[in-house]
Amino acid sequence: MLRHLGMLIIAQFIFSIAVKAQTVPLINSTLSGLVTDSKTKEPIPGVVIRINGTTHSAATDNEGKFRFVTGQKFPYTLTVSYIGYKTIEIIANGSPIEIKLEEAANQLDNVVVVGYGTQKRSDITGSVSSISKSALKQPLSSVDQLLKGAAAGVQVTQTSGQPGGGVSIRVRGGSSVQGGNEPLYVLDGFPLYNSSASAGTLSGTPLNPLASINPSDIETVDILKDASATAIYGSRGANGVVIITTKKGKADRSAVTYEGSYGTQSLRKKLDLLNAHDFALLRNDALYDTDPTKGRFQYLSQAQIDQLGTGTDWQAEAFERAPTQNHQLTISGGNPKTRYLISGNYFDQDGILKNTDYSRISIRANVDAQPFEKFKVSASITGSKADANVSPSGIINGLLIMPATASIYDASGAYTLRNPFENIFANPIASLKEQINKSTTNKFLGTAFGEYTIIEGLNLKVLLGADVNSVNEKNYIPSTIYEGSTIGGSAGKGTYNSYSWLNENTLSYNKAFGKHALDAVIGFTQQEFSSETTRANAQKFVTDDLTFNSLQSGATLVAPYSDATRWVLHSYLARVNYSFDNRYFLTSSIRADGSSRFGKGNKWGYFPSAAASWKISNEKFFESLQKTISELKVRASFGTTGNLEIGQYQSLATLYSLNYVFGGTTATGFAPNRIANDKLGWETTHQYDAGLDIGFFNNRIQLTLDGYYKKTKDLLLNVEIPWTTGYGTSLQNYGSVLNKGFEIGLNTRNLTGAFIWNTNLNFSVNRNEVLSIGNGAQSYISGNYIVKVGEPLGSFYGNVTDGILQTGEEVTKGKYTGSAVPKPGDRLYKDINGDGLFTTAADKAIIGNAQPDFIFGLTNNFEYKGFDLLIFVQGSYGNSILNSNMQTLELFTGQQNASATALNRWTPSNPSQTIPRAKLDPAxxxxxxxxxxxxxxxxxxxxxxxxxxxxxxxxxxxxNVYFYVAGQNLLTWTNYSGFDPEITSGSNVSPGTDAGIYPIARSVRAGLRLTF
Structure with a gap:
């Protein structure tokens, strides 16, 4: 490493001497030249060359050449700059001139987008992570999927493998129990909150609203994590902020780029279930256990069983290899006064589950112009249309429990409607192929701003934006399949329309005074959101041919549904960044938010923050260490942020409609539904952060360390209130949750020169703990979970197994089975409360937690003579998953299919200590x-x-011509027996559940990029 570093320093020294040696003064009013990459020798288009002290500038063309009239006498100094390369100053002694640029190795010099402005990374006082360029190249269906394993402190969970399906993200852990935990997204200045529930899908399988935004349009993604960085977003910053900037055109650089890819996807693994032969044996055992007097072969004889073979493999029938394709055409260019970029994209992904897919067509236009010296304008507009065929609700569970002895079709060739046993469930292949669940999402998102320079350094900026969404859903269940046979078919249509507008008015000041530098911004913002939802359903149709297009022809009309919501947010903000001598940095901000969502006595919240950093490496006493430690900065911050994601009208008393019967006549009326709470306010998060940024050996090794303490109080919880109020519970501000942890980010340039090897590692540890839940309570139970003081959110709460009851143990251990009449082969459970017997309600304990001990991502990039290779590894350790599929598949009733673990079930001849016996009606x-x-x-x-x-x-x-092949989710090492350990529910109280979720796919693709 040091040898390569020494060669680089010598090369730079020789190059600088060669430039300075050109000292012959000449007079020429024209300067021309060529700019190339110092390593590849290839020309670089779009490089800006300026003459210091003048307004003269030019940019290189597609061949890296430039020429402009200067009217200057040689020699003079040029400043040469281009994104991704080091900015240099060079003396021009004559024309033409060749300029060689080196790639910017120091990421600390990169510009990072922060709230309402930008900063050099080296000047940041807070904790900010940026997504690498290699991660941004992935052709994914949604923006949020880019964050998987890409940044320290950011945990991404896929909540559905459905094409266009949802993703749940936690930045430094989840803090809210009943409020939102997703980060705020800011796309080209417009704040968005990602909530899959907003669409209200008729199918019951929500899609991801962010999937309608084309990831190929994205230039940068910066994640604000600590309160110093997020407090400028006030009441919406508690869960972190993801700032997304789309691509812009380059001055004097016209280009047309086409990029396309095609690939295939497949199921990573099937679950191991019983085939027809083994299921028939299981069913015989279950029937025999219930009534031994009828003999063991109550279902099928041994001869019949031997003829069954493997039967129907329902998973193989439902899952298939599926294609995916992506096409993008981008036109960009401009001149020093105007830049533009227009892109069109088509993305199409078939699902690995038959009859599911997602396609999106989008167009984006970004224009930046400076018509006058002191005035510039910018507009960013995108429109998209996304269509999806969504899997029926519960289809995965149906595929697993349908016995292999059942067939897809009956003897007549029609669908077998249901399984032939006592527990009735539908033919999943018929449901998958014949049900219609369509969703269409139309989205328009646009921002435009004008910025005027009042005096040097003082700018007034006015931004306007709008986000318009329309979701249309259509559902039909025909009468020819089991779900529709008893109701004569069922049709439904639903619409969800939302509109949000934004106005931001900011005044910024940026000025350097000798060793002092000041960057300040104040502003007023306002945003308003409104939505409408409508659903209509009908049943009992004469024909299935019209599907959902003739609701009026249904003999049975289901009560329609409609709803409307609206909220308003007004905000004042201010931030000051001060630095002295590029050594000491101070940041202070405050935001005041007024929201219509909260009680009339608590509409406004105030969110301050402060941060400081010291760039020790710029101190004189540090000069002797510069050869080893090239950068050293310490950071500290504190701030307060809020969370307003509680839905609308929660502070108000509400009514609900219901029917009354008077004298045999039905009348519709209203009754109170919720008690008012005028004091309902924000969930408030206080966060402390301490960080260290270190660069070694001219920043070939860059290390970032962060430790944080994040306490959220005034949790929004439904707490018990006296029944004299007429209500049992009320939404109030009670309780607190703690998240604390540390993060490590490491970037290394391992090898340079002809062969390049760079590594990026991020590693995160977060510890979550419930500190209080209000009203003196210590815990409350929600299904299979418990929220308990002293324990983390996502704690599983259930019974503890203790082996299998063996023959002869009925008297001594039978009371620990939970069965009224225990038998050998029953599962034993521990007596938690010590009363000498087992009961499911009383003998429960915390049996696991969905919070991981740590998460990490590791990326290695290699380059050699035009070839590049990326290898990205991601992992999580220490979290638990509730395998709800296995809970169903280990009932061993013989009424539904079972896990292959049933092959080792307890029998008199196989006294298993772990797998229970077969029985028809287990609890x-x-x-x-x-x-x-x-x-x-x-x-x-x-x-x-x-x-x-x-x-x-x-x-x-x-x-430029670029080819590539790529694969995603190629290999997974895990002990989890379900479909996938990465895809679980993302709810607040009950995360980490794999309950019939659409599995994630393994994919391989090939593509090319052509630039004209």
Whole structure:
């Protein structure tokens, strides 16, 4: 490493001497030249060359050449700059001139987008992570999927593998129990909150609203994590802020780029279930256990069983290899006064589950102009249309429990409507192929601003934006399948329309005074949101041919539904960044938010923050260490943020409609539904952060360390109130939750030169703890979960297994089975409360938690002579998953299919200590048997690309030709027995549940990028 570093320093020294040696003064009013990459020798288009002390500038063309009239005498100094390369100053002694640029190795010099402005990374006092360029290249269906494993402190969970399905994100842990936990997204200045529930899908399988935004349009993604960075967003900053900036055109650089890819997807693994032969044996055992007097072969004889074979593999019938494709055309260019970028995208993904898919067509236009010296305008507009065929609700569970002895079709060729046993459930292949669940989402999102320079350094900016969404859903269940047979078919239509407008008015001041630098902003913002939801349903149709297009022809009309909501947010904000001598940095901000969502006595919240950093490496006493430690900065911050994601009208008394019967006549009326709470306010998060940024060996090694303490109080919880009020509970501000942890970010340039190897590692540890839940309560139970003081959110609460009851133990241990008449082969459970027997309600304990001990991501990038290779590994360790599928598949009733673990079930000849006997009517018990390790290590992304040499691509009149092949989710190492350890529910109180969720796919794709 040091040898390569020494060679680099010597090369730079020789180059600088060679430049300075050109000292012969000349007079020439024209300067021309060529700008190339110092490593590849290839020309660089779009580089800006300026003459210091003048307004003269030019930009290189597609061949890296430039020429402009200067009217200056040689020599003079040029400043040469381009994104991704080091900005240099060079003395021009004559024309033409060749300029060689080196790639910017120091990421601390990169510009980072923060709230209402930008900063150099080296000047930031808060905790901010940026997504690497390699991660942004992935052709994914939604923006939020780019964050998987890409940044320290950011945990991403896929909540559905459905194409266009949802993703849940936690930045430094979840803090809210009943409020929102998702981060705020800011796309080109417009704040968005990602809530899958907003669409209200008729199918019951929500889609991801962010999936309608094309990820290929994104230039940068910056994640604000600590309160110093997020407090400028006030009441919406408690869960972190993801700032997304889309691509812009380059001055004097016109280009047309096409990028396309095609790939296939497949199911990573099938669950191991009983085939027809083994299921028939299980059913015989279950029937025999219930009534031995009828003999063992009550279902089928041994001869019949031997003829069954494997039967129907329902998973194989439902899952298939599915194609995906992505096409993007981008036109960009401009001049020093105007820049533009227009892109069109088509993305199409078939699901690995038959009859599911997602397609999106989008167009974006970004325009930046400076018509006058002191005035500039910018507009960013995107429109998209996304169509999806969504899987029926519960289809995965149906595929697993349908016995292999059942067939898809009957003897007549019609669908077998249902399984032939006591527990009736529908034919899942018929449901999958014949049900219609369509969703269409139309989205328009646009922002535009004008910025005027009042005096040097003082700018007034006015931004206007609008976000318009329309979701249309159509559902039909025909009468020819089981779900529709008893109701004569069922049709439904639903619409969800939302509109949000934004106005931001900011005054910023940026000025340097010798060693002092000041960057300040004040502003007023206002945003308003409104939505409408309408649903209509009908049943009992004469024909299925019209599907959902003739609701009026249904003989049975289902009561329609409609709803409307509206909220308003007004805000005042201010921030000051001060630095002295590029050594000491101070940041202070405050935001005041007034929201219509809260009680009339608590509409306004105030969110201050302060941060400081010291760049020790710029001190004189540090000069002797510069060769080893090139950058050293310490940071500290404190701030307050809020969470207003509680829905609308929660502070108000509400009514609900119901029917009354008077004298045989039905009348509709209203009754009170909720008590008012005028004091309902924000969930408030106080966060402390301490950080350290270190660079070694001219920043070839960059290390970022952060530790944080994040306490959320005034939780929004439904607490018990006296029944004399007429209500049992009320939404109030009670309780608190703590998140604390540390993060490590490491970037290294391992090898430079002809062969390049760079590594990026992020590692995060978060500890979550419930501190209080109000009214003196210590816990409350929600289904299979418990929220308990002293424990983390997401704690599983159930019974603890203790082996299998063996023959002869009925008297001594039978009371620990939970059965009225215990038998050998029953599962034993621990007596938690010590009363000498087991009962499911009284003998429960915490049996696992969905919070991981740590998460990490590791990316390695390699480059050699036009080839590039990316290897991205992601992992999580220490979290538990509730395998609800296994809970169902280990009932061993013989009425539904079962896990292959049933092959080792208890029998008199096989006295298993872990797997219980078959019995027809077991009482389901939620226990630690179904809590599994969710730890995994995944080869998340691998891509290999090749860039054609310029000489070859130029022959085809192309400036760049790039080919690549890539794979996602190729290998996964895990002990989890379900479909996938990465895809679980993302709810606040009950995360980490794999309950019939659409599995994630493994994919391989190939693509190319052509630039004209």
């Amino acid at each position: 389901p018990v939620f226990s630690d048997r179904f809590i599994e390790s969710g730890s995994f290590l995944r080869l998340k992304d691998v891509s290999l690309g090749y860039t054609l040499p310029k000489k070859i691509s130029a022959k085809a009149k192309l400036s």
